[in-house]
Amino acid sequence: MARVLSIFLLTLFLWSLSFCKEPVQKPELEGFVVKNVIHPNNNPYNQDKVELGKLLYFDKRLSLKGDTNCAICHSVEIQNSEVVSAPRNKIHKSVAPPLTNVALYKDVFTDPQANDLEEIVKERVHTAIMLKDEKTIVARLSQVPEYRELFEKSFGSPGITMDRIVKAISTFERTIISKNSKFDRYVMGEESALSPSQKRGLDVFMNKAKCTQCHKGPNFSDSEQHTTGLKGITQKIRTPSLRDVSKKSEFMHNGEFTKLEDVVNHFVKGGSKGSISDPLLKPSAISEEEKKDLIEFLRSLEGESHPLEMPKIPRA
Known part of the structure; x- marks a missing residue:
């Protein structure tokens, strides 16, 4: 029952802010992400x-x-x-x-x-x-x-x-697009796709850390602009996607941090001292172990690597 409830709540979380047309169900795992890609009517896909x-x-x-x-x-x-x-x-x-x-x-x-x-x-x-x-x-x-x-x-x-x-x-x-991550496989029913640590981190992500206030929907972003909690930064920045976040070498819009651990610590503390006050940026009572689990969960959002092959450019 707990497993069913967890999947149900997670599904609601993912699709709650998805402003997409009714998706066509696909058996392929990649459909979990792909079906949320909407091509505009004046530029249909082929x-x-x-x-x-x-x-x-x-x-x-x-x-x-x-x-x-x-x-x-x-x-x-x-x-x-x-x-x-x-x-x-x-x-x-x-x-x-x-x-x-x-x-x-x-x-x-x-x-x-x-x-x-x-x-x-x-x-x-x-x-x-x-x-x-x-x-x-x-x-x-x-x-x-x-x-x-x-x-x-x-x-x-x-x-x-x-x-x-x-x-x-x-x-x-x-x-x-980034697809077929461990998290995607887990949501689609593959219980073993996430490690015990990543499952605990998912719980921290959704509850104690309240990351879903901004990082929601299939792209883990509400597409809204928010304050970042960085000292001296007054403008609001659009919530970045967390898919493939573990592949990045620098974080925040200005490259303030170079480690994912530093980003987690920044938001757990409720931002930097002297930064703009924001009701969404509040310190979280999270233990060091829970922070490790949260980081492991974020690693589960890393999609499969599908390098693009350089095309042969047509000659005149």
């Missing part, structure tokens, strides 16, 4: 568009000098590729955010003027580093026979436009 978007994501012809692409800044796990230092500070105000699970957020990044991923993608293409001149981008791609064919297959009619470029990249980015 596999040809995903493949086209992936090529454009890696194609440097979208940049002014032909020397950078989306993947360089928004790093993903890439096979057969050298890591290249990117001019991130020229495009982004801070380190470019990873795009894993971007499709699971209710909104996109923190821009209040942007309503969907497509708007953000277009904004990023319109930078000093990428190519602001839409006509030049379209002309470059139109010279490539393979692109002309792919755009027609993806959209059902001939023609390469900036709107279609943006839609293809956005469709591809919505497929970059």
Whole structure:
């Protein structure tokens, strides 16, 4: 009975703030996450568009000098590729955010003027580093026979436009998701997927630590903006997803911490002394053992590694 109740409460927790259409039940485990990815009506999903978007994501012809692409800044796990230092500070105000699970957020990044991923993608293409001149981008791609064919297959009619470029990249980015984590397997009924420590940590996460005040839903984020408890930080920051959090090398929006343990300690203490007061940031009476269990639970949110294989960019 306790197991049934636990799964029931956990299911409610995960889907409570999921503003998605009624999902189609899938037998595959990955459906636990994938079914929450909603493609907008004006940019429906199809596999040809995903493949086209992936090529454009890696194609440097979208940049002014032909020397950078989306993947360089928004790093993903890439096979057969050298890591290249990117001019991130020229495009982004801070380190470019990873795009894993971007499709699971209710909104996109923190821009209040942007309503969907497509708007953000277009904004990023319109930078000093990428190519602001839409006509030049379209002309470059139109010279490539393979692109002309792919755009027609993806959209059902001939023609390469900036709107279609943006839609293809956005469709591809919505497929970059973290899935099949130990936690996902546990919720889907695999009792042994979580260790005893991780199960205890789940209980701490949901109850004593009250992490679900902000980290809720299938992406473990309410997509709302909150204070962070960091001294000297006055702006509110959108709740980050906790999926794959154990893979990160720095934490908080400004890289304040480099260890997951430090982040947990920060929030257990209710934030830093002298930081902005917030009713959601209160000290928690959690033991050192419970903190270890909580960290182990957070490690269970790490999805399977599926490195992207570098596509063969079409030649003109």
